[in-house]
Amino acid sequence: MTTAPAATRPAGNPTQLRITRSTSASRITSGVLLAVGVGLFAVPTLFGTNAVVQLTSLFIYMILAVMWNALAGYGGMVSVGQQAFIGFGAYATIWLTQHGVSPFPAMVLAAVSAAVLAALVALLVLQLKGGQLAVGTWVIAEALGLLIVLDTGLGGGTGISLQGLNSYTPELRHAYIYWLTLTFLLAILGALFLLLRLKTGAALQAIRDDEEAAASLGVRVRPLKFGIFVLAGFGCGAAGALILANTLFIQPQSIFGVQYSAYMIFMVLVGGLGTFEGPILGAIIFFVAQQQFADQGAWYLIGLGAVAVLFALFLPRGLWTVVSDRLPVQLPLGYRLSTSHPSMKEQHG
Amino acid sequence: MTAGASMVAGTGALRDGEPGGTERSVLAARRLSVRYGDVKVLDDIDFHVAAGEAVGIVGPNGAGKTTLLSALAGTVRPAAGSISLLGTDLTQLGAERRCRLGVARAYQVPKPFGGMTVLENVLVGAAHGGQLRRRERFERAVEVVEVCGLADLANRRAETLGLLHRKRLELARALATGPSVLLLDEIGAGLTDSEADELVATILQLRQRGMSLVWIEHIVRVLVRVIDRLVAMDAGKIIADGAPDAVLRNETVMAAYLGKTRS
Numbered sequence: 040m041t042t043a044p045a046a047t048r049p050a051g052n053p054t055q056l057r058i059t060r061s062t063s064a065s066r067i068t069s070g071v072l073l074a075v076g077v078g079l080f081a082v083p084t085l086f087g088t089n090a091v092v093q094l095t096s097l098f099i100y101m102i103l104a105v106m107w108n109a110l111a112g113y114g115g116m117v118s119v120g121q122q123a124f125i126g127f128g129a130y131a132t133i134w135l136t137q138h139g140v141s142p143f144p145a146m147v148l149a150a151v152s153a154a155v156l157a158a159l160v161a162l163l164v165l166q167l168k169g170g171q172l173a174v175g176t177w178v179i180a181e182a183l184g185l186l187i188v189l190d191t192g193l194g195g196g197t198g199i200s201l202q203g204l205n206s207y208t209p210e211l212r213h214a215y216i217y218w219l220t221l222t223f224l225l226a227i228l229g230a231l232f233l234l235l236r237l238k239t240g241a242a243l244q245a246i247r248d249d250e251e252a253a254a255s256l257g258v259r260v261r262p263l264k265f266g267i268f269v270l271a272g273f274g275c276g277a278a279g280a281l282i283l284a285n286t287l288f289i290q291p292q293s294i295f296g297v298q299y300s301a302y303m304i305f306m307v308l309v310g311g312l313g314t315f316e317g318p319i320l321g322a323i324i325f326f327v328a329q330q331q332f333a334d335q336g337a338w339y340l341i342g343l344g345a346v347a348v349l350f351a352l353f354l355p356r357g358l359w360t361v362v363s364d365r366l367p368v369q370l371p372l373g374y375r376l377s378t379s380h381p382s383m384k385e386q387h388g
Numbered sequence: 389m390t391a392g393a394s395m396v397a398g399t400g401a402l403r404d405g406e407p408g409g410t411e412r413s414v415l416a417a418r419r420l421s422v423r424y425g426d427v428k429v430l431d432d433i434d435f436h437v438a439a440g441e442a443v444g445i446v447g448p449n450g451a452g453k454t455t456l457l458s459a460l461a462g463t464v465r466p467a468a469g470s471i472s473l474l475g476t477d478l479t480q481l482g483a484e485r486r487c488r489l490g491v492a493r494a495y496q497v498p499k500p501f502g503g504m505t506v507l508e509n510v511l512v513g514a515a516h517g518g519q520l521r522r523r524e525r526f527e528r529a530v531e532v533v534e535v536c537g538l539a540d541l542a543n544r545r546a547e548t549l550g551l552l553h554r555k556r557l558e559l560a561r562a563l564a565t566g567p568s569v570l571l572l573d574e575i576g577a578g579l580t581d582s583e584a585d586e587l588v589a590t591i592l593q594l595r596q597r598g599m600s601l602v603w604i605e606h607i608v609r610v611l612v613r614v615i616d617r618l619v620a621m622d623a624g625k626i627i628a629d630g631a632p633d634a635v636l637r638n639e640t641v642m643a644a645y646l647g648k649t650r651s
Contacts, residue, residue: 056539058507058526238515245501245512252499255461257487257517257565313503356503376507376533376542 061371069370076225083214091217092285097326098220099281100306104318104325105227106274107303112313113243114267115250117169119300120176123160123183124272126295128153128279130187133199133289137192142203143219146280150223153276154269161268165261177297184295198290201283216284223277230270235315235372239263247313305347311357315372320359412438414600415460415491415569420469422455429455430466431624437569442601444611444632447621448644453604454496456621457571460602461493462486473569487517492567496574496604498554502547506538506557509546510564517565528564535590536560551578555587563594570594572603576610584610608636620644 061069083091103121110116131149136142160179167175188196204212234240242263245253254260283289306325311317325343332339350357363369413436422430430452437443445453458464460471462483471478478486487493492513501509510532514525533539536556541549546557555575562570572591576584584607591614595601605611611618611632618632622644628635635641 056530056534058530241504241508241512242516244504244508248501248503249499251463251483252495252501253512253516254483255463255487255493255495256513256561257484257519258512259484259516373505374507374511375505376530376539 056376059375059377065369065371079221080218083217088210088213091213095217095220095285097322098224099278100326101319101322102224102227102274102278103299103303104306104310104322105231106271108307108312108318109231109267110271112307113247114264115246116264116268117173118176119173119297120180121271121275121303122295122297122299123180124153124157124275125279125299126184126291127156128276129283129289129294130193132280132283133193133201136201136203142201143215146219146284149280150273150277154273157269157272161265165264180295184291187291196291198288200288216281220281227274240372305343308347308350309357311359314359315370317357317359414439415473417460417471418469420459421467422459422464423467429624430459433626437600437602440598440600441617442595442603442615444615444618445602445604445621446608446618451621452624453621454573457493457573457604461491461571487565488519490568492517492562492565493571494558494562494573494575498558500546500549500554500557504546505543506546507533507542509557510560513561513564532560532564535593552583567599569600574604574606576605576607588613
């Protein structure tokens with residue numbers, strides 16, 4: 040394209056090639072999305088409690104979808120036992136409030152303790168591969184649920200209510216839970232976005248596509264999988280605490296139920312496994328489907344299953360890849376090789 | 389050029405000099421055995437490659453060639469024996485550590501990261517195996533993509549590539565790690581004559597940089613244009629080791645290819 044030498048080019052390289060990541064369009068897009076995320080904090084001041092409660096459950100689904108995608112889509116770990124951390128987060132919140140911690144700090148602490156539990160579980164679970172890992176995580180979730188049933192202090196099998204939120208008016212309580220949910224969601228999305236932009240991002244995608252080849256290219260597979268498993272434990276623990284706060288009552292059978300894994304798999308498969316945006320899209324689709332069809336009972340579940348199977352068969356990369364191929368702008372996550380214009384400044388950002 | 393100038397046939401082959409050619413070798417395996425269950429896939433093998441040397445490996449299917457490469461690269465654990473790189477014992481190290489230390493491997497069946505672009509595939513090697521900083525990483529990636537003739541395809545998702553370009557990407561990613569020893573597994577298979585010529589030209593270019601090379605290839609006429617030394621394997625053992633034309637004329641080797649000595 041030009042013969043002028045560019046300062047950034049390796050010596051002895053006759054063509055003008057350089058690596059770029061962000062364009063001004065993609066940076067503006069990221070900025071707009073960030074602004075939308077922050078702007079969502081205003082929802083409780085603008086809309087009624089019903090909308091706030093609905094959005095809270097949508098955001099909880101988003102957290103779950105993003106976390107399962109991190110596990111399966113980037114770490115290659117198909118867990119069917121993330122409800123272990125959902126239930127643990129919920130019951131840790133209960134336990135902490137029983138021991139004098141006020142509810143909102145208790146929810147944050149519960150998420151952190153779910154991450155600690157995940158670190159311990161990871162030592163065991165990361166020895167397992169594929170189907171073994173799926174079954175192993177499920178067994179851990181069932182075992183935790185049974186332990187709670189045996190603990191009468193935590194309500195046993197009949198369930199237990201979250202105390203301590205009664206001092207707030209319902210409007211204020213729902214607003215606080217909404218804000219906390221949104222904060223968790225944005226924090227998790229931000230952490231994942233940063234991880235994907237660092238060189239760990241390339242490593243995670245490499246593990247997603249071929250773990251053995253990734254290791255052969257020097258990627259430290261085990262520490263990365265460990266980190267992702269702990270992050271997912273944190274996110275699912277946070278989701279559990281938030282589900283509890285949103286409903287104020289939990290039972291071990293439902294909070295440790297495998298249906299959460301089914302929902303997560305559905306959202307991620309439909310939205311786009313191994314993409315940053317896909318799970319968010321999948322959570323929205325799942326949420327709308329639930330609003331529309333949940334009263335159909337068994338047929339609703341059969342429909343969900345059928346849709347997931349169809350996606351796995353015919354659109355394994357999910358809806359987001361179809362959408363993103365048609366979008367003019369992408370988030371600045373990948374790299375491009377482009378022909379250099381000497382007038383343009385090098386952009387690595 | 390190397391200790392392996394003489395022809396050695398039979399089992400437990402010893403070259404003139406020490407087993408495994410300790411002093412001059414970059415990568416050396418000593419008394420290496422690999423078992424898959426009860427089957428001995430590699431049986432007490434000594435193998436080495438010297439600095440800047442290119443060693444070809446031939447042998448019938450099932451001879452243990454790919455297993456030898458996997459054992460050197462660290463994806464297969466040996467049942468016995470040791471592997472060292474410039475005096476560092478690699479035997480207990482996994483594939484990722486060996487890659488960081490300078491052993492890179494291109495797979496026989498390409499394993500591209502399908503969801504990433506060609507460039508991003510190469511950057512994985514430069515960032516992790518090569519442990520390069522951002523600026524050097526980018527320079528290495530651009531250089532490697534050009535050397536391997538992938539510059540025009542750099543922004544394509546790897547899953548959309550055809551076989552020829554997948555093989556090139558396999559080579560490019562391995563090169564991006566900045567290896568001192570490059571292990572190639574049948575990267576010429578399935579290529580047309582002119583494509584193979586391009587490949588040979590690329591690899592000769594790499595040899596000029598002093599990289600050591602171990603290359604498994606069925607297409608012997610392509611192989612002999614690059615290598616200094618040829619190793620023939622059969623049934624988990626090295627049956628000949630020396631100058632390429634001498635190895636190819638060796639009776640044991642010819643018999644192995646014609647299937648007479650398989651038992």
